[in-house]
Amino acid sequence: MAIRTIVTPPNETLRRKARAVSEFGDDLQSLIDDMIETMRDAPGSGLAAPQVDVPLRVFVAEFGPEPDVDEDGEIIHEYPRKLYTMVNPEITRRSVELVTATEGCLSLPDLLADVERAEGITVSYQTPRGQSAKIKAEGWLARIFQHEIDHLDGVLMTDRAEKLYKVEPELEGEGE
Ligand code: ZN
Numbered sequence: 415m416a417i418r419t420i421v422t423p424p425n426e427t428l429r430r431k432a433r434a435v436s437e438f439g440d441d442l443q444s445l446i447d448d449m450i451e452t453m454r455d456a457p458g459s460g461l462a463a464p465q466v467d468v469p470l471r472v473f474v475a476e477f478g479p480e481p482d483v484d485e486d487g488e489i490i491h492e493y494p495r496k497l498y499t500m501v502n503p504e505i506t507r508r509s510v511e512l513v514t515a516t517e518g519c520l521s522l523p524d525l526l527a528d529v530e531r532a533e534g535i536t537v538s539y540q541t542p543r544g545q546s547a548k549i550k551a552e553g554w555l556a557r558i559f560q561h562e563i564d565h566l567d568g569v570l571m572t573d574r575a576e577k578l579y580k581v582e583p584e585l586e587g588e589g590e
Pocket of ligand 1: 518519520521561565
């Protein structure tokens with residue numbers, strides 16, 4: 415495994431439509447392993463292959479629900495973060511309900527953006543071994559998936575932003 419360089423504009427791969435994955439072998443698995451390590455090192459909650467300069471339709475994401483807290487704000491239950499790896503993902507259903515929230519991006523480290531996205535989606539995808547799968551996601555997880563799938567089409571959050579904020583890199587939260 416290796417940490418790869420996360421590219422930023424004006425890198426061209428970030429702006430191209432990525433190619434579908436057709437070979438599900440060791441090369442794909444080592445790309446995915448590197449992407450997971452790179453995402454965790456950043457740290458971020460999602461990373462798409464074009465962000466490490468590879469024009470393939472693959473992304474990884476890692477997300478867990480907010481912990482339960484008691485009335486004093488003490489954590490009473492923490493949920494494990496779950497890792498998602500999706501190859502050739504396609505959104506097959508979008509909720510009518512849209513929500514606007516502020517998101518970041520590992521390829522745009524000094525920006526935050528208010529972006530309107532579907533509250534819930536269904537995604538069809540393939541596993542790293544090429545098996546077909548489907549997942550329903552809501553809320554923040556649905557937002558991460560939509561952000562990452564945009565990367566596979568060369569779309570950045572700045573293209574969809576209702577509002578952009580400049581941030582100092584050290585104040586920034588987790589990116590995608
Ligand atoms: Zn991003």
